[in-house]
Amino acid sequence: MDRKLAIERMKSETFDLLVVGGGVTGCGIALDAVSRGMKTAQIEMQDFAFGTSSRSTKLIHGGLRYLKQLDFQLVNEVGRERAVVHRLAPHLVHPEKMLLPLITGGKYGKFGTWMGLSVYDYLAGVSGEDKRKMLSKKEALELEPLLDDRRLKGGGFYAEYRTDDARLTMALAKTAVASGAAVGNYLKGESFLYEEGKIVGMNVSDRFTGEEFALRAKVVVNATGPWVDTLRKENNSLKGKRLYLTKGVHLVLDHAVFPVKYTIYFDIPDGRMIFAIPRGTKTYVGTTDTHYTEMIENPRTDQKDVDYLIDAVNAMFPSIELKESDIESTWAGLRPLIYEEGKSASEMSRKDEIMLSDTGLISISGGKLTGYRKMAERTVDKVSKRLYNSVKKCTTDSVNLDDGYFDDYSDVEKLLKKLNERLSKEKVESDTARYLLHNYGGDASLILDAVEGAFNDESVILSELSYCIEREMCLTLEDFFVRRTGRLYFNIESVRNFKEIVLEKMGDYYQYSKEVRKEEMANIDRLIMEATTFE
DSSP: OOOOHHHHHHHEEEEEEEEEEHHHHHHHHHHHHTHHHOOEEESSSSSSSSSSSSOOOOOOOOGGGGGGGTTTTHHHHHHHHHHHHHHHHTTTEEEEEEEEEETTTTTTTTTHHHHHHHHHHHHTOOOGGGEEEEHHHHHHHOOTTTTTTTEEEEEEEEEEEEEEHHEEEEEEHHHHHHHOOOSSSSEEEEEEEEEETTEEEEEEEEETTTEEEEEEEEEEEEEEEEGHHHHHHTTOOOOOOEEEEEEEEEEEEETTTOSSEEEEEEETTSSSSEEEEETTTTTEEEEOOOOSSOOTOOOOOOOHHHHHHHHHHHHHHHTTTGGGEEEEEEEEEEEEEEEOOOOOOSSEEEEEOEEOOOOOOEEEEOGGGGGHHHHHHHHHHHHHHHHHHHHHHHOGGGOOTTOOOSSHHHHHHHHHHHHHHHHSSSOOTHHHHHHHHHHGGHHHHHHTTTTTOOSSSHHHHHHHHHHHHHHOOOOOIIIIIIISHHHHHHHHHHHHHHHHHHHHHHHHTOOOOOHHHHHHHHHHEEEEHHHHOOO
C-alpha cells in the first residue's frame, strides 16, 4: 500500500466512485467496486478502522438474539455470510464453539432454545459438526466447570466465528489496493464539490502533510459509520431516517483470572445477553448497549460500564469473584443504528439502510460487522445502476482477502504448527506464533524472516513494525498499537514496554520533529490511561 502514489492518483485522475470512510463497510465497498471494474478511490479522515470497525465484540456471528425480534431475513443473511467470510480469510475468521447456559430464571428455556437454535441452523445453512447440540446440566458443566452449578439446568452448544475487526478491515483495504483502488488514510473530506447541483467529488485535506487537493468522482458514497449524519448535514440532506448511536464497552482480563474454555453467551439480570470470549492469553467480556450523545471521536469506558459487566460476570460465574483490579484494559465503541421510535437500544434493528440525496450522495449505515460484504454489494448495486444503468454482478464472494495464502482452515493450522516449531527454541512470548499468524496470515513468515539479530520480544516487534509501516500505511504509534496489532487491548504491557523503541524507529522513518515525537508519546500515554481508568 503506497500512500504517496494513491494521493498522486487522487489529485490527477477522475474516478467512477469515491468512497468516504475507511471502516469495514467502506473498505468492503471499495473492494466490491474495483472488483466490478469501477475506477475507485477511498479516503478516511482518521486511520482505517478508527471508529466502530476496531471496537466491536470481534465476532462474525449470525445474531441469535434477532430471532426473538422475528428478524429472520437478517439472521438468514448474516448467518450464511459467516461461512463466506471464513472461507475468504480463514486466518482472520476462526471457528468458535459457543455455549448458551440455561439457568433458573433465565430468558431461555430448554424447548425455546432447541427451537431457536434449530431455526438458526436452518436459516444459516449450518451442517455437520457445526449443528447445534442440546446439553444436559452434567454435559454443560463438563464443557465449562465455571458455570454456577446451583442455577444451571443445561445448555445449547452451537457454532460461530471470532475475528479481529481492525485486521479484517485492513485485509479488505489491502485487497482493494491490490485490485487497483487508490486508498488513503488521514485524508479528510472537507467539503463536497458540486456541478449543476450534483456532487462530483470532494475537497480533501491530507492531515499528515497539510496538503489540500480536489478529488473528482462521478459518484460519492458516504460510509462513515457514526459520522454518516455529519456528512448528510454537510450535504443538506439530513432528512427522514437518522442515526441513533449506542455505546458498547468490553473488559479485558488475563485468562488465568477468568479461564473460560469456550465462548459463553449468557443471561444477566436485566434481560440482556453478554459474551465472555477466550482469546489467546486473555478473556474479554462485553458488551453494554446504552444511548450515546457525547463526542463521537472518543467514547470512554465509565465506572457504570465497569460495574455493570463485573456484576454480570459474578452473577453467572460466582466462583470467579471478579474485581475491578483484575481488569487489564478496556475499549468502548459506537454502533450507528437507524433510529426507531419507541424502541430501546437493544431492541433496535441491526439492519442496514441506504439513503439517497437529491444531489447524488449515497449514504449507507446500520448493519452488522458480519454482513459487511452484503452491505457493500447493495451499495455498489446502486452505484452500478447510476453509472451504467445496469447492475454488474458482485464477485467478492470469491475474492480471497489479503494474500490468498490459505485454501481452507486446515492450511492455517498447518502453518501455525510450522511457526510454533520455528519459535520453540527462541525466547519469545509463547503466544507469538498464533498472534502473528492470526494478524498477518502467510505474511507472518515474512515478519519472522526479517527479524534482525537474536529472536526476542523486541526484535520481533520491530520487524512487525517495519512490515506495518511499509505495507499497511501505519503512520502513528496509535495506528500500530491499537489497530495493526491490538496490543493496547490484548497485551497492554507490551505497549508500556516498547512504546519508546517503536517511537524511535517510526520517528526516524517518517522524520518526526522533536515536537511530533512528544505529541506521539503523549497520545499513546493518554490511550493507556483511558484504557485502564474509568470516568
